[in-house]
Amino acid sequence: xxxxxxxxxxxxxxxxxxxxxxxxxxxxxxxxxxxxxxxxxxxxxxxxxxxxxxxxxxxxxxxxxxxxxxxxxxxxxxxxxxxxxxxxxxxxxxxxxxxxxxxxxxxxxxxxxxxxxxxxxxxxxxxxxxxxxxxxxxxxxxxxxxxxx
Numbered sequence: 001x002x003x004x005x006x007x008x009x010x011x012x013x014x015x016x017x018x019x020x021x022x023x024x025x026x027x028x029x030x031x032x033x034x035x036x037x038x039x040x041x042x043x044x045x046x047x048x049x050x051x052x053x054x055x056x057x058x059x060x061x062x063x064x065x066x067x068x069x070x071x072x073x074x075x076x077x078x079x080x081x082x083x084x085x086x087x088x089x090x091x092x093x094x095x096x097x098x099x100x101x102x103x104x105x106x107x108x109x110x111x112x113x114x115x116x117x118x119x120x121x122x123x124x125x126x127x128x129x130x131x132x133x134x135x136x137x138x139x140x141x142x143x144x145x146x147x148x149x
Contacts (some may be wrong), residue, residue, distance in 0.1 A: 005030040007075055016074045017087060017090035021048050024068040025110070028075040036113050039072030045104035060102035065114070065136045066093060071108040073140065077122055085147055088122065092141040099134050106130045120144045 007015065007028040018024070033095045043060055050058040074088045102108055109129045118124040120143050128136040 005033070005079075007079070012075055015078045016071060018071060020128045022067070023071070024064060025071045026073065028072055029078055034077060034080045034114060034117065036111075037076035039066050039068065039075065039110040039112070041108040041110070042107045043102055043104055043108055046140075047104075050104065054059055058104050060106075060108070062096075062136060065095065065098075065102060065108065065128050066138055066140075068108060069110045069112060069128055069136070069138065070140060070142070073112040073114070073122070073124050073126065073142070076112060077114065077117075077142075077144070079130075083144055086144045088142040088144050089148045090140065091121070091143045092139075094139040094141075096136070096138040100128060100137050102128070102135050108135070116140075129142065 010026060012025055024041055026041055028037055028039045030037045049061060049064060051121055053059060053061050060112060077083055078086060112124055112126045114122055115125055122142050124140045126138050126140060127134055
């Protein structure tokens with residue numbers, strides 16, 4: 001198993017199906033293949049989300065923070081040879097907590113860990129940090145399905 005593999009934006013796009021404006025991860029470092037990873041997102045004012053959330057007080061929507069954590073997990077899991085070409089879909093999101101806001105200029109760092117993986121179901125723990133301060137956390141369960149052709 002590979003350790004400390006850095007996946008750049010081209011590698012991310014080759015791994016998960018997301019594209020602009022829903023591609024929310026700029027880089028992923030896989031610490032343990034299929035087990036632990038850290039994703040990075042540079043939050044900038046020119047992103048579409050800030051046109052409406054909120055124009056005079058821009059705050060990254062919590063659901064997009066959750067999505068960025070999920071995309072980090074997707075890159076981590078889908079780089080496993082047995083899952084190449086598959087698609088992860090949310091099944092459950094539990095114990096979500098938002099601790100503080102994420103704003104333009106922040107670098108969002110998503111830490112994800114696979115707690116259990118069996119068959120097609122993956123249970124994950126995830127946290128999002130800015131400057132080592134937890135901004136959001138969640139337990140997520142996804143199901144891995146065949147990607148439609």
